[in-house]
Amino acid sequence: MSCSKILQEKGYRLTPQRIMVLDALHSVDQHISAEEIFEKVRARYSYANISTIYRTLELLKELGLVSEIDLGDGRIRYHSAEKGHHHHLICSKCGNVIDLEEHILFPLKEILLNDYEFEADLKHLAIFGLCENCRNVK
Amino acid sequence: MSCSKILQEKGYRLTPQRIMVLDALHSVDQHISAEEIFEKVRARYSYANISTIYRTLELLKELGLVSEIDLGDGRIRYHSAEKGHHHHLICSKCGNVIDLEEHILFPLKEILLNDYEFEADLKHLAIFGLCENCRNVK
DNA sequence: TTAAATGCAAACGCTTTGCAATTGA
DNA sequence: TCAATTGCAAAGCGTTTGCATTTAA
Numbered sequence: 001m002s003c004s005k006i007l008q009e010k011g012y013r014l015t016p017q018r019i020m021v022l023d024a025l026h027s028v029d030q031h032i033s034a035e036e037i038f039e040k041v042r043a044r045y046s047y048a049n050i051s052t053i054y055r056t057l058e059l060l061k062e063l064g065l066v067s068e069i070d071l072g073d074g075r076i077r078y079h080s081a082e083k084g085h086h087h088h089l090i091c092s093k094c095g096n097v098i099d100l101e102e103h104i105l106f107p108l109k110e111i112l113l114n115d116y117e118f119e120a121d122l123k124h125l126a127i128f129g130l131c132e133n134c135r136n137v138k
Numbered sequence: 139m140s141c142s143k144i145l146q147e148k149g150y151r152l153t154p155q156r157i158m159v160l161d162a163l164h165s166v167d168q169h170i171s172a173e174e175i176f177e178k179v180r181a182r183y184s185y186a187n188i189s190t191i192y193r194t195l196e197l198l199k200e201l202g203l204v205s206e207i208d209l210g211d212g213r214i215r216y217h218s219a220e221k222g223h224h225h226h227l228i229c230s231k232c233g234n235v236i237d238l239e240e241h242i243l244f245p246l247k248e249i250l251l252n253d254y255e256f257e258a259d260l261k262h263l264a265i266f267g268l269c270e271n272c273r274n275v276k
Numbered sequence: 277t278t279a280a281a282t283g284c285a286a287a288c289g290c291t292t293t294g295c296a297a298t299t300g301a
Numbered sequence: 302t303c304a305a306t307t308g309c310a311a312a313g314c315g316t317t318t319g320c321a322t323t324t325a326a
Contacts, residue, residue, distance in 0.1 A: 118227045130257040185308075
């Protein structure tokens with residue numbers, strides 16, 4: 001079911017601003033920051049306001065329609081839940097981001113559940129380190 | 139070798155402020171925020187200034203003497219490198235932090251190195267999710 | 277019609293920076 | 302002595318909030 005439908009079913013209003021935030025989220029494959037969403041929305045509707053963007057993202061987060069990730073640059077990034085989970089290897093030196101398939105972390109998830117009774121929310125994990133290039137340059 | 143010695147050897151001045159920041163870092167077992175370090179330092183020297191704390195932490199980070207972790211509450215926390223590595227399971231609901239032994243992530247580190255040529259810096263990883271209590275309450 | 281949502285402006289919390297004064301080596 | 306370091310104040314940045322106005326249902 002579409003995000004718009006879910007919002008309406010839960011009794012939230014489907015405002016143009018919310019639609020445009022959802023469009024922005026769906027228009028990219030990677031994660032996108034609030035500021036970037038704001039730019040995309042503002043290109044279509046110049047009166048757009050960043051606090052509405054944040055409030056919409058907060059709502060979508062509560063409903064589980066988007067997930068957050070911190071790529072270490074001091075701003076939160078967002079990703080439509082519909083697009084599935086994946087993880088990121090972030091090079092501390094060059095900033096390059098390598099996507100990691102979800103299943104890589106399944107064994108870890110198992111261990112945490114069995115040994116620690118901890119249900120890890122491994123939707124979009126960020127792992128920092130050195131990428132192939134930067135390891136060799138070093 | 140002690141942090142103080144390392145600072146001096148590298149040609150950095152061993153100021154009272156830097157000594158007090160190191161003391162603060164060594165006085166706790168867990169991670170500590172810049173603000174908390176500031177409070178500890180200020181208790182000893184009331185003219186202490188938070189920008190000096192940040193500048194000292196920046197320096198210690200560059201020298202690899204402290205590592206950072208983001209526990210998801212919007213502030214960076216610091217930990218003396220001397221105290222070794224460990225990881226954290228953070229409950230998204232109650233905020234409880236469970237320490238995780240370092241070796242749990244060795245297999246993952248291996249895979250990332252072999253399959254992705256990525257040298258993961260798994261010093262202090264933060265994994266979010268639900269702790270035992272909160273899973274059951276839900 | 278009316279509670280929910282928005283726009284605006286201001287505040288917030290953590291962190292960084294410019295600059296003059298101080299100080300460790 | 303003198304470059305490195307500090308203190309101070311102010312700014313920077315991403316994010317949140319209070320409140321009057323607008324609007325989807």
